[in-house]
Amino acid sequence: MSIAIRVEHVSMKYRIIGGKVNSLKEFFVNSVKRQITYEEFEALHDINFNVKKGEVFGIVGLNGAGKSTLLKIVAGVIKPTSGSIERNGSLVPLLELGGGFNGELSGLENIFLNALYLGYSKKFIQQKVDEIIEFSELEKFINTPLKNYSSGMKARLGFSIATLVKPEILIVDEVLSVGDHRFKEKSEAKMKSLMSSGTTVLFVSHSIEQMKNMCNRVLWLDQGKVKEIGSAVEVCEKYQSK
Incomplete structure (x- = not known):
């Protein structure tokens, strides 16, 4: 089966201001005096995985694990510090609706x-x-x-x-939680229809049951690193027990 998404050695680093700055004025004064220090924060470290065409591939992890950052990189919204992304097919990202x-x-x-x-x-x-x-x-x-x-x-x-x-690749970040209960069911049915028609899906949800039911394989992200990749049920159960 051919590859829809290939992620190789992707890392993402940010510079954050070190120490405490109490106001915008203090920031500018310290900048002029060159007294601002920066610390490096690595949101993602050496991420590698492939998603096959027609596969529903999930990503789980605690808040701050790097899930949304990874989706934005794969979607082309932001560029990684290092590494490469290959996308084969038309892509629609459902990241920040509207x-x-x-x-x-x-x-x-x-x-x-x-x-x-x-x-x-x-x-x-x-x-x-x-x-x-x-x-x-x-x-x-x-x-x-x-x-x-x-x-x-x-x-x-x-x-x-x-x-x-119907896109060839769909990237989904928590959008099945929108609206009331009836609309959630309706949007989930729409997603399942897209999936059953051969759309490749990269999927993030806080609902582990949703991940088990809808995904073929799951990647577990832990503090910006790949902890495990495997069958949806197996990885989700390990994640839950953790």
């Missing part, structure tokens, strides 16, 4: 704005706009400025746009 929205525009206007940002043509969006609105269940609010939407409403609209077409 990240390209404009609060002053209506929900309808934001559908066109966000869909164009994802690379859909205006003609294609016009053909699919009713489908997006229906799936999001926001018919009554679609002409309301987005600044008046709740975070759940924004996430529902973002999910409905991002899953409009």
Whole structure:
């Protein structure tokens, strides 16, 4: 089976300010005096894994383990300090739903704005706009400025746009937790439909049962390092026992 995603020797380091700085003024004064010190923080260290085409590959780990950073690197949102990423196929990242929205525009206007940002043509969006609105269940609010939407409403609209077409690679970060219980079930069913049709999925969720049910294999990240890669049930059970 061919490879959809190849991650080789990926590391990510950040510089953080050392010591305590109490104000912006103090920061600038210390900068001029060259009294600012920096410490190096390694969010990811030498990460290696492959995801096969059509596979659902999960990532588990505690908060701060580096899961979201890794997804952003694979999606091409940020560049790693070192290492390489290979992606074979069209990719849609579901990382920060509605990240390209404009609060002053209506929900309808934001559908066109966000869909164009994802690379859909205006003609294609016009053909699919009713489908997006229906799936999001926001018919009554679609002409309301987005600044008046709740975070759940924004996430529902973002999910409905991002899953409009079947990508070859889908990167998912906690988006199945959006909306109320009924919409969660609806979005999970949509995800399963994409998965069953051959879409390759890289998946992060805090729900271990979800990971067991939906993933073929799972990577366990611990403090930015790969602790284990294996079958979803086996790795998830080890993670739970830990």
